[in-house]
Amino acid sequence: MKSKTLVAAFLLLAFNAFSQTKLSIVFIGNSITQGKGGDNGFPPPTHAVNYLKEQKGVDDVLFANAGRSGSTTVDWLPGTGKYFTLATTAADSLFLQKDHQLLFSIKLGTNDSAIEGPNGAPVSKENYKKNVQTIVSELLKRYPGSKAIIHHPIWYSTNTYNRSKYLAEGLERLQTYIPELDALIGEYKVTEPGRVFKGDTKAFKYFKKHAARLFKPENGQQGVFYLHPNAEGTKVLGEFWGKAIRKNIP
Structure with missing residues (x-):
């Protein structure tokens, strides 16, 4: 009886050891991914990782924040874009951690939707989808066994106009990207089963509803606008991402 108990205990320990999730995450995005909520604040990727580390069954999380302010999907295209090598440089290092699952967390679209200013903007919904597909497919090809999770972009106010011009037209265009992402x-x-997942879908409405609490008020050419999350907003957004990652990468 005692030997059976010891065997059962050993099997339980072995199961727990092998069921622990270890992740290596490369975060790809724009200023919302790169930026901090305020002085001495943390960007959303840090909050996402902190959330994941607190979850049962998650043993370790390594990550790199490759977000770049002002970037569009055009900037991230492999070969022709400015920033794709940032993702691959980070992934090359993390891919060496063979006991970790390599994951690309992607949130792009805000700058694509602008009327003018960012590189390539305005990007049509068709080209947006094609660009995201090109980026993701190249990453999956370069890193066998890797996975990608694509988050919906978040809301911004219809008077958003800093050096770049967004306004109501931009927000309307941004919302046309969401069905394209879901379709992709x-x-x-079908083409890459078990490798590409839908990420956060809730932050858009949540940030719209709680804009005054979650965004930095910024002075622009059409008054005070909301585009970048503040310290509380970056934490909230990061946790939305963390929850989506945990749900899809058990």
Whole structure:
């Protein structure tokens, strides 16, 4: 009886050891991904990782924040874009951690939707989808066994106008990207099963509803606008991302 108990205990320990999730995450995005909520604040990727580390079954999380302010999907295209090598440089290092699952967390679209200013803007919904597909497919090809999770972009106010011009037209265009992302993820379920997942879908409405609490008020050419999350907002957004990652990468 005692030997059976010891065997059962050993099997339980072994199961727990092998069921622990270890992640290596490369965060790809724009200023919302790169930026801090305020003085001495942390960007959303740090909050996402902190959330994941607190979850049962998550043993370790390594990460790199490759977000770049002002960037569009055009900037991230492999070969022709400015920033794709940032993602691959980070991934090359993290990919060496063979006991970790390499994951690309992607949130792009805000700058693509602008009327003018960012590189390539305005980007049509068709080209936005094509650009995201090109980026993701190249990453999956370069890193066998890697996975990608694509988050919906978040809301911004219709008077957003800093050096770049967004306004109501930009926000309307941004919202046309969301069905394109969902369709693309559906296509990957067939072409790359188990490798591409839908990330956060809730932050858009949540940030719109709580804009005054979660955004930095910024002075622009059409008054005070909301575009970048503040210290509380970066934490909230990071946790939305963390929850989506945990749900899809058990």
